[in-house]
Each structure stands twice: as structure tokens, then as C-alpha cells.
Amino acid sequence: MMYFSRMKTTAILAVCLLGLLLGVPNLFPAPVSWLPWHTVHLGLDLKGGSYLLLEVDMKAVTKERLASLEDSIRQALREKQVFYQSLDSQPDQNRVVLRLRDAAKTDIAMAALKALISFDPNNGQPDMALEATPDGAITMTLSAPALAQRAAGAVDQSIEIVRRRIDQTGVVDPQITRQGQNRIVVQLPGISDPDRIKQLIGKTAHMTFRLVDETVVPTASSVAPPGTDYLPMLDRGGEKVAVRKRIDVDGADLTDARAGTSPETGEWVVNFTFNSVGARRFADISRANVNHRFAIVLDDKVISAPVIREAITAGRGQISGSFTATSANDLAVLLRAGALPAPLTVVEERSVGPELGADSIRAGAVSLIAGFLFVVAFMGIFYGLFGWFANIALLVNLFLMLGLMSLLEATLTLPGMAGILLTLGMAVDANILINERIREEQKLGRPPLQALEHGFKRAYSTIFDSNATAFLAHVMLFVFGSGPVKGFAVTITVGIATTMFTAWMLTRLMVSRWYVATRPKSLPV
Amino acid sequence: MFIKPRFRLVRENTTIKFMRGRIAGLVVSAILSTASVVLFFYPGLNLGIDFSGGVVMQVRTDGPADFAKIHAALAAAHVGEQGVQRFGDPSEVLIRLGAQPTEAATQKAVAAVRDALDQGVPGTKIQRVDAVGASVSAELFRNGLLALGISLVMILIYIWFRFEWQFAVGAVVTLVLDITKAIGFLALTRIEFDLVMVAAILTILGYSTNDKVVVYDRVRENLRKYKSMPLRDLIDLSINETLNRTLGTSMTVFLASLPLALFGGESISGFAWVMLFGIVVGTSSSIFIAAPILLFLGEHRLRRDAAAPVKTQAALEP
Numbered sequence: 001m002m003y004f005s006r007m008k009t010t011a012i013l014a015v016c017l018l019g020l021l022l023g024v025p026n027l028f029p030a031p032v033s034w035l036p037w038h039t040v041h042l043g044l045d046l047k048g049g050s051y052l053l054l055e056v057d058m059k060a061v062t063k064e065r066l067a068s069l070e071d072s073i074r075q076a077l078r079e080k081q082v083f084y085q086s087l088d089s090q091p092d093q094n095r096v097v098l099r100l101r102d103a104a105k106t107d108i109a110m111a112a113l114k115a116l117i118s119f120d121p122n123n124g125q126p127d128m129a130l131e132a133t134p135d136g137a138i139t140m141t142l143s144a145p146a147l148a149q150r151a152a153g154a155v156d157q158s159i160e161i162v163r164r165r166i167d168q169t170g171v172v173d174p175q176i177t178r179q180g181q182n183r184i185v186v187q188l189p190g191i192s193d194p195d196r197i198k199q200l201i202g203k204t205a206h207m208t209f210r211l212v213d214e215t216v217v218p219t220a221s222s223v224a225p226p227g228t229d230y231l232p233m234l235d236r237g238g239e240k241v242a243v244r245k246r247i248d249v250d251g252a253d254l255t256d257a258r259a260g261t262s263p264e265t266g267e268w269v270v271n272f273t274f275n276s277v278g279a280r281r282f283a284d285i286s287r288a289n290v291n292h293r294f295a296i297v298l299d300d301k302v303i304s305a306p307v308i309r310e311a312i313t314a315g316r317g318q319i320s321g322s323f324t325a326t327s328a329n330d331l332a333v334l335l336r337a338g339a340l341p342a343p344l345t346v347v348e349e350r351s352v353g354p355e356l357g358a359d360s361i362r363a364g365a366v367s368l369i370a371g372f373l374f375v376v377a378f379m380g381i382f383y384g385l386f387g388w389f390a391n392i393a394l395l396v397n398l399f400l401m402l403g404l405m406s407l408l409e410a411t412l413t414l415p416g417m418a419g420i421l422l423t424l425g426m427a428v429d430a431n432i433l434i435n436e437r438i439r440e441e442q443k444l445g446r447p448p449l450q451a452l453e454h455g456f457k458r459a460y461s462t463i464f465d466s467n468a469t470a471f472l473a474h475v476m477l478f479v480f481g482s483g484p485v486k487g488f489a490v491t492i493t494v495g496i497a498t499t500m501f502t503a504w505m506l507t508r509l510m511v512s513r514w515y516v517a518t519r520p521k522s523l524p525v
Numbered sequence: 526m527f528i529k530p531r532f533r534l535v536r537e538n539t540t541i542k543f544m545r546g547r548i549a550g551l552v553v554s555a556i557l558s559t560a561s562v563v564l565f566f567y568p569g570l571n572l573g574i575d576f577s578g579g580v581v582m583q584v585r586t587d588g589p590a591d592f593a594k595i596h597a598a599l600a601a602a603h604v605g606e607q608g609v610q611r612f613g614d615p616s617e618v619l620i621r622l623g624a625q626p627t628e629a630a631t632q633k634a635v636a637a638v639r640d641a642l643d644q645g646v647p648g649t650k651i652q653r654v655d656a657v658g659a660s661v662s663a664e665l666f667r668n669g670l671l672a673l674g675i676s677l678v679m680i681l682i683y684i685w686f687r688f689e690w691q692f693a694v695g696a697v698v699t700l701v702l703d704i705t706k707a708i709g710f711l712a713l714t715r716i717e718f719d720l721v722m723v724a725a726i727l728t729i730l731g732y733s734t735n736d737k738v739v740v741y742d743r744v745r746e747n748l749r750k751y752k753s754m755p756l757r758d759l760i761d762l763s764i765n766e767t768l769n770r771t772l773g774t775s776m777t778v779f780l781a782s783l784p785l786a787l788f789g790g791e792s793i794s795g796f797a798w799v800m801l802f803g804i805v806v807g808t809s810s811s812i813f814i815a816a817p818i819l820l821f822l823g824e825h826r827l828r829r830d831a832a833a834p835v836k837t838q839a840a841l842e843p
Binding site: 053347349350352355356359360368370371375378379381383385417418424425426428433436440466467468469473474479480482483484485488 | 528529530531532533534583585628629631632635636639650651652653654655656657658660661665668669671672675676679680683684687720721723724727728730731732734735738739742766767769770773774776777778779780781782783784785787788789790792793796797800
């Protein structure tokens with residue numbers, strides 16, 4: 001127990017030295033080039049910044065899928081000249097229900113609709129089920145796995161688009177990660193007022209170009225005819241425009257969008273460029289509809305509805321409509337980044353200003369130093385030399401913790417600082433148990449070396465048991481906790497690991513060296 | 526002077542008859558825990574934003590805060606203000622809004638407060654915004670309880686595995702009593718119960734177990750050493766022998782937490798006070814609760830186990 005081979009000694013000292021090297025950088029504000037420079041990441045509650053938890057609206061994903069299915073059904077049946085009485089999506093049951101006018105045509109319709117089913121390339125499962133009743137009612141139900149896959153895809157796509165949008169705003173080092181099934185965590189260091197970001201994220205920014213239905217005039221009381229929507233004009237009270245449901249060109253076909261000012265009017269506008277598909281379709285539509293109006297629709301609001309003067313074949317266009325420099329810029333950002341597949345809502349926000357963060361660091365550091373000194377004084381007074389061995393180990397422990405956390409790139413939060421303090425208090429507990437045991441063994445009349453042997457050996461199981469239970473509790477906290485509290489769990493678990501090393505190995509090494517050097521007749525415990 | 530210890534926390538060879546107070550200890554503990562359970566229901570815990578949902582904004586004003594002005598600005602914004610209070614420094618103010626019906630409304634309320642303060646009370650700086658939607662708060666609460674529950678079960682299993690079952694039951698019953706008292710303390714002091722408090726309670730749990738393990742370890746050792754000593758005397762002896770350990774380990778954690786309560790700042794001091802309370806409760810319960818329970822459960826059975834040790838590994842090498 002008290003004998004250390006040269007290799008073991010070297011290994012223990014090497015770990016301490018490594019911990020020191022890794023931990024020391026945290027004490028200095030700027031990197032020193034010859035040291036391996038990893039520092040602990042400060043949590044947003046210490047550094048200042050915003051944490052946003054976004055939820056992807058999964059119902060909207062289903063709804064969207066059903067709407068596009070409805071579209072495909074409509075087109076498929078039109079091609080086969082099959083007419084229907086009604087066609088409705090029922091989002092609660094994940095299905096579209098249609099009723100044919102002529103039940104005799106069920107077979108033709110079924111054949112046409114069967115072509116809409118696609119199969120999973122991996123397991124050959126169809127993505128929806130098709131059923132018909134003899135009276136001409138047909139239901140198409142989306143399969144649960146296919147929907148789940150689509151939902152997962154929607155979250156991934158949302159993350160990508162949120163990232164693109166935030167990157168455009170020049171926030172330094174944003175972190176965007178997935179959480180659970182349908183949530184996205186956005187961390188914005190240094191941003192204490194995330195209002196603009198929230199606005200950018202809060203829009204789906206689905207842009208469509210559609211023709212205006214000039215045969216009807218929307219009034220407050222009338223209902224839009226089939227195939228047409230009454231959509232409100234942006235920034236113009238309740239004024240509505242009759243817009244055809246059919247999407248002629250989709251915003252997904254844009255390759256670029258930039259804010260600029262119009263040379264004629266000096267107003268802010270957004271200039272955009274189509275890709276080749278979009279350009280061709282836009283050219284066709286505009287050629288066929290000269291002197292008619294078309295609408296530029298963003299998230300079910302009409303931005304503008306100009307009259308087509310001539311065929312637009314260059315694949316470039318311009319959106320105007322009472323923009324300011326900021327709103328034109330924001331729209332350009334949104335169009336460049338692409339549309340979100342589903343709306344996002346902010347379900348949790350935590351923002352901390354830099355001043356408060358700095359205050360917290362200061363308060364945490366003062367507490368840490370005071371707590372350290374209290375513990376060191378206690379150990380020195382009540383355990384003498386062996387207490388000082390423990391104190392040296394405690395200092396090493398502190399650096400090891402910092403070093404290990406830097407290496408793991410763990411995040412230090414305010415509760416995490418509390419965790420470091422508690423670890424300091426609990427770390428010396430191991431030494432207390434060892435010292436008390438040595439003292440007892442000596443009282444039983446054992447010679448010094450034997451007392452040391454037995455003391456360390458016997459105290460070990462107690463130390464291990466008590467640390468194991470604490471470890472279990474904090475792993476649970478890490479699994480179920482969130483945000484800064486996770487930081488607490490991290491520091492405590494890291495602390496338990498380093499404590500086992502310093503209390504069990506390092507102090508034992510120190511005591512052993514001291515014993516060999518002095519050969520005392522009795523132990524000062 | 527650095528070589529010899531200067532003092533002992535407790536003098537050597539104490540022979541305090543702790544088990545004489547076993548009934549008193551259990552009764553006092555039961556009363557306190559019952560009172561805590563009552564306090565839990567009435568007035569109940571002061572749920573922090575993590576669990577109640579809603580909005581908390583910490584604001585720093587230019588000079589001492591003018592509460593009338595802040596109240597007026599918030600009233601004009603119609604955000605459903607639920608309290609404006611000083612937060613530590615006179616120029617720090619905590620504004621609390623109730624849970625809003627939807628997530629979107631929560632976000633609107635935050636923006637409205639920002640605007641209202643900008644215009645109504647110029648010079649204020651918003652230091653912190655916590656806005657938690659209803660779905661998230663319910664989830665955080667459930668996860669917090671899960672963490673607590675699973676930890677308790679795991680500790681039970683662990684101690685069961687390492688000791689005999691009487692020890693495990695004794696430890697977990699004591700831990701439950703400890704936790705209820707901590708919750709009573711929270712209800713009484715109106716310290717906000719939030720995620721950080723769950724962390725505090727879990728830490729108390731882990732820490733309090735340490736303390737019990739120290740005493741139980743010694744009881745187990747003495748059971749083998751003194752085969753004929755009555756369990757009651759044996760437990761007393763074990764507690765007396767480990768008194769310096771029990772008190773010493775508690776002191777160090779107490780000393781480490783104290784600065785946090787005093788200088789840690791408003792947002793963490795609640796955590797530290799609960800820790801300090803938990804340390805005191807956990808230490809006394811090791812002596813006055815966990816040990817008597819062991820006495821009641823183990824009067825005959827433990828002795829038999831020790832005579833013919835089943836768990837030889839654990840029994841031989843403490």
C-alpha cells in the first residue's frame with residue numbers, strides 16, 4: 001500500500017503535471033503560445049448571451065404533407081378525367097378523404113392514385129395506405145414511419161436553415177443543435193437581446209409567386225371560390241387580394257436575393273435571381289399573362305401584386321413594397337437562406353447581459369477563493385501535517401478539475417462554480433476518513449508504517465462507497481437536467497473522478513515519501 | 526506547528542449514549558417531516574420560473590430603482606405583471622410576469638416589457654431574461670422529479686448491494702426524511718424552487734448518503750469485531766468512534782458552501798442556503814435517524830447475518 005514503484009510515482013506526477021498544464025491556461029486571459037491552450041468554456045450565464053429553445057411545429061409538417069398530397073390527387077384525377085364530389089384532408093387522422101361522383105370509376109381512380117405511393121428504398125414499405133369503399137369513397141392514409149421520417153427530415157432541414165439565417169446576421173460562434181425529437185437549441189454568445197434573431201427565426205419565409213384571380217373582388221363577408229385564396233396585403237390594414245392557389249413559381253427556385261434601392265424611386269427593394277427552372281417558368285408565366293397581375297406571397301401575406309408589363313425572361317426580378325433598409329435586408333436574408341419546412345416557436349428563452357455575467361464570475365471567484373481558504377485552514381488546524389498533505393492534493397485537484405474540463409470542452413456555469421466549491425469541500429472528506437483511520441490504527445498500537453498501510457486500505461471502501469453514490473445522483477442530474485444545471489452535474493462528476501485520484505493516489509504518495517525521508521517513531525495524526 | 530494537529534473537533538473516546546435518544550430523535554424528525562409535508566401543500570413551494578412557466582426579467586436601473594415608475598410602465602404595457610421586487614442591490618429589480626396562454630404570447634410579453642421600460646424608465650438595462658413556456662416547464666418539472674426518484678432508487682440498490690438490506694432501507698428512509706425537511710425549508714423560507722434546487726437536493730442526497738456510509742461501515746466492522754455486544758451498545762460505540770469523521774466531513778462541506786451563501790450573489794445564494802441546511806440535517810440524521818432505524822430493523826437479524834456472513838466479499842474487506 002505504501003510502496004510506490006518508480007514507474008507508478010512517475011505516472012502519478014505526470015498526471016498532476018498534465019493537469020497543471022491543462023488547468024493553468026484558465027487563469028490567464030490570453031493564450032500563451034507554448035502551452036496547449038484549451039480553456040473551459042464559459043456558459044452563457046457567465047459570458048452573457050442568449051439560449052433559445054425552438055420547437056418545430058410537427059402538426060404543420062403533417063398538414064403540409066397532406067396539402068401537397070391533395071394537390072397531387074387533384075392533378076392525377078384530372079388527367080384521368082375522374083371527377084369527385086369532395087376532397088378533404090383530415091390532419092388528425094393523417095389522411096385525405098375523397099368521394100367520387102361516379103362510384104363506377106373507382107377502379108380507374110385507384111389505379112391513378114396507386115402511382116402516388118412511393119416505397120421506402122430500405123425496406124420496401126409504402127409511405128401510405130390506399131383504401132376504397134364500394135360507394136366511391138377513397139382514403140389515403142400516410143403511414144406513421146413515413147411521417148416520422150418526414151418530421152425528422154423537417155427538423156434537420158430547419159436546423160440547417162436556422163443556421164444559415166443566423167450566420168447572415170454576423171453573430172460570432174452561434175451553436176445550433178438538435179434536442180430530442182422536435183426541438184432545436186440555439187445558443188448565441190454575446191447577444192443579450194435576441195429580438196432580431198427571434199424575428200428572423202420566427203418566419204417560415206415561404207415565398208410563392210402566384211397569379212391574381214381578377215374575376216372576383218374579395219369582401220369581408222364573402223368566401224373565396226375554390227382554387228382561390230383571399231390573402232391580406234402586408235402592412236395595409238385589412239385589404240385583401242384574391243390569389244390563385246396554384247403556385248406558379250416557388251421561392252425555393254431563387255438562387256440569390258439582395259437588398260438595394262430602386263434607381264427610379266429611391267425606395268428600398270429586394271432584387272432576386274431565379275435558378276434555370278424558376279427562370280423558365282417565370283418567363284412562361286409572364287409571357288402568357290402580360291397586363292395581368294401576379295402576387296408575391298410570403299407566408300400567406302401578399303407583399304406586392306404588380307401588373308406584368310412584359311415577359312420577364314432574364315430570370316431576375318425585384319420586389320418592392322414599403323420596405324425600410326432593415327426590413328429589405330431581413331427579407332433578403334430570409335430568401336437567401338430558404339424557407340423553413342414548418343413554423344418554429346420559441347418555447348424557452350434565457351438571456352443574460354454581459355454585466356450580470358461578469359458579476360457572477362466575480363462572485364463565484366470570491367466564493368471559490370474564500371471557500372478554498374476556509375477548507376485549507378480547517379484541514380491545517382485539525383489535521384496538522386497530514387492536513388497539509390491533503391491541502392496540497394486539494395490544490396492539485398482544483399487544477400486537475402479545470403484541466404479535465406478544458407480537455408472535455410465542458411461548459412462552466414454559475415451552478416458549475418458552486419459544484420467546484422462543493423467538490424473542494426467533499427474532496428478533503430476522503431483525507432479526513434484516511435487520517436482518522438490512521439490515527440485509530442496507531443492507537444491500537446500498530447507501528448507507523450503498519451498504521452499507514454491499514455489506514456489507507458481500510459478507508460478506501462468507505463471513500464469509494466460514498467463517492468459512488470454521489471456519482472450516481474449526479475449522473476442522473478446530468479441526464480435529466482438542462483442548461484446551467486447540467487454544468488453543475490458535470491463539475492461534480494469530474495470532481496469526483498479527480499478526487500479519487502488526488503485523495504487516494506497523490507496524498508498516499510506524499511505520505512509515503514515523507515515516511516521514507518523521515519522514518520518517524522510515531523505519526524503526527 | 527504545522528506538524529501536529531492543533532485541536533480535535535471532538536475529544537477522544539466519547540461514550541455518548543446516542544441510542545437513548547433514538548425515540549426522541551425519530552419523533553422529532555417525524556414531526557419536522559410531517560410539518561414539512563404540510564408546508565409543501567400549504568402554502569406550498571415558491572415555484573421558480575423553470576417549473577411554473579412565465580417570464581422573469583432582471584433589470585438594472587440607473588441609480589436606486591423607482592418602483593412606482595416601473596409599476597406604471599408595466600401597467601401601461603398590459604403584460605400581466607405579477608411582482609416587481611428588489612434583487613440584492615438597490616438598483617437591481619426582478620420583474621415577474623405570469624404564465625402566458627401561448628408561447629407566442631410569452632415572446633410578445635418579453636418584447637412589450639423591453640419597450641415599456643425603454644420608454645417609461647430610461648436608463649434601465651435588462652440584465653437577464655428567462656422566459657419558459659408551459660410545455661417546457663411541465664417537462665422540466667417532470668424530469669427534475671425523475672432525477673430525484675431514480676437517484677433514490679439507485680442509492681437504495683447500491684447500498685443494498687454493498688451492505689445488508691437493513692442498511693439500505695435505513696439509509697433510504699433517512700434520505701426521504703432529509704429531503705422532506707429540505708422541501709419544508711424551501712416552503713418556509715420562500716426560496717424559489719427551480720432546477721438549481723433540484724441539484725441542491727440531489728447533492729444533499731449524495732452527501733447525506735456519504736455520512737450514513739461512514740457510520741454504517743463502522744457498524745458493520747464492529748458487528749464482526751464484537752460478536753456478543755448488544756446491537757444497541759454497538760451502534761453507540763460505532764457512532765462515537767466515527768464522530769470526528771462525521772462532524773469533520775460535514776464541517777468541510779459546510780465551510781465550502783458558506784462563502785457561496787454569503788458572497789455568491791442572489792441567483793446562487795438560495796442554492797447555498799439549502800445546501801447548508803441539508804448538511805446540518807444530513808449530519809444529525811446520520812446519528813439520530815439512520816442508526817436507530819438500523820437498530821429497529823436489525824436487532825436480531827443483523828447479528829445472525831454477521832455470525833454467518835452471506836456477503837463474504839463485502840464482509841471481509843471493508
